[in-house]
Amino acid sequence: MIAYIQALGYPTYYMTLTILLLLLTYWLGRRLTMRKMEHAVKKAEHDYQEQITNLQMELSGKVNMLEGMVEKLKLSNQELNRLSEIRSKFMSIVAHDLRQPLTSIQGFTSVLMMDNPKDGGGNNDQIALNNILKATDNMNQLMADLMDISMIESGKFKMDFKEFPFNQLVEDVFTLQQVNAQKKGISLIKYEYPTDVLIYADRFRISQVLNNLIGNAIKFSPEGGHISLRYFVDEAYLVCYLQDEGPGILHHEQVKIFQKFHQADSGKDAQKQGWGLGLSIAQEIVNAHNGDMCVTSAGLGQGSTFWFRLPIKPMETKI
Numbered sequence: 001m002i003a004y005i006q007a008l009g010y011p012t013y014y015m016t017l018t019i020l021l022l023l024l025t026y027w028l029g030r031r032l033t034m035r036k037m038e039h040a041v042k043k044a045e046h047d048y049q050e051q052i053t054n055l056q057m058e059l060s061g062k063v064n065m066l067e068g069m070v071e072k073l074k075l076s077n078q079e080l081n082r083l084s085e086i087r088s089k090f091m092s093i094v095a096h097d098l099r100q101p102l103t104s105i106q107g108f109t110s111v112l113m114m115d116n117p118k119d120g121g122g123n124n125d126q127i128a129l130n131n132i133l134k135a136t137d138n139m140n141q142l143m144a145d146l147m148d149i150s151m152i153e154s155g156k157f158k159m160d161f162k163e164f165p166f167n168q169l170v171e172d173v174f175t176l177q178q179v180n181a182q183k184k185g186i187s188l189i190k191y192e193y194p195t196d197v198l199i200y201a202d203r204f205r206i207s208q209v210l211n212n213l214i215g216n217a218i219k220f221s222p223e224g225g226h227i228s229l230r231y232f233v234d235e236a237y238l239v240c241y242l243q244d245e246g247p248g249i250l251h252h253e254q255v256k257i258f259q260k261f262h263q264a265d266s267g268k269d270a271q272k273q274g275w276g277l278g279l280s281i282a283q284e285i286v287n288a289h290n291g292d293m294c295v296t297s298a299g300l301g302q303g304s305t306f307w308f309r310l311p312i313k314p315m316e317t318k319i
């Protein structure tokens with residue numbers, strides 16, 4: 001290149017000057033670019049730091065807010081527990097205290113019934129006294145259910161486990177329920193069952209489950225219907241089915257009817273004889289035995305089949 005410039009006739013110092021100027025321009029250009037880049041990096045760093053600080057401030061504000069909310073929730077939770085305890089106590093006191101006057105009313109009514117024999121011209125009195133007895137029976141049942149619910153809610157619903165023959169329990173419940181079934185011309189049948197099954201459970205509570213299921217089946221079935229019970233052993237469980245020819249239960253109601261106070265749309269007249277508590281208590285009892293309970297029904301007018309199973313041998317209890 002030098003030889004080329006010399007060939008053009010430029011003196012050497014011009015040539016050197018030109019080269020130096022070129023180098024200087026290049027160097028200044030680079031420095032300027034580097035400065036610009038440095039500036040851009042510093043600005044980005046600064047913006048980034050500012051963003052982080054803002055986020056940290058926002059976050060600490062939210063953490064403070066959350067801590068405040070947790071504190072408030074704790075207080076509301078404590079208050080809810082306190083109120084729930086008061087409600088349970090109130091329910092059990094009311095149920096307990098109402099039972100005593102009810103027992104007196106029942107006792108006096110029975111005495112009056114004996115003092116007013118039918119053939120003594122007191123037929124209307126007998127009907128009235130009978131109605132009083134029926135009403136007090138219903139109230140007694142409600143009191144018992146409310147006490148069970150309050151015990152369930154306060155965690156005091158304890159089971160008394162003992163071994164007993166299941167068939168004997170079914171016989172006892174059937175003897176009691178046959179009277180109600182016959183009043184409606186309903187046949188209560190038991191079939192396909194083993195007689196020698198011993199189960200480890202709370203006899204009183206399991207009879208409560210059966211009484212409620214059979215009681216419902218009788219209450220919701222039309223006159224002249226059939227109710228059948230069958231049970232068998234499946235591995236470690238006793239499985240029991242109760243089938244009726246009643247109004248049936250719509251699919252979307254089949255879980256809800258086990259909730260407290262829920263009554264399905266079917267069988268409206270029969271519902272007037274209850275409060276929607278029986279099944280929720282029955283399910284609690286079965287769950288407390290580590291068992292399961294559910295219902296199947298093909299729909300309205302198709303009858304229902306209630307099903308439950310209980311472990312035959314002792315298991316760790318849930319309640």
Ligand SMILES: Nc1ncnc2c1ncn2[C@@H]1O[C@H](COP(=O)(O)OP(=O)(O)OP(=O)(O)O)[C@@H](O)[C@H]1O
Nearest residue numbers: 216217220246257263264274275276277278279280
């Ligand atoms: N066998 C049945 N056939 C049709 N519907 C039923 C049957 N058993 C229960 N049900 C429905 O489930 C609802 C809840 O039943 P549950 O036994 O809990 O209450 P209840 O019988 O109405 O009142 P309670 O048992 O408190 O006296 C009933 O109101 C009814 O709508």
Ligand SMILES: [Mg+2]
Nearest residue numbers: 216274278279
């Ligand atoms: Mg019931």
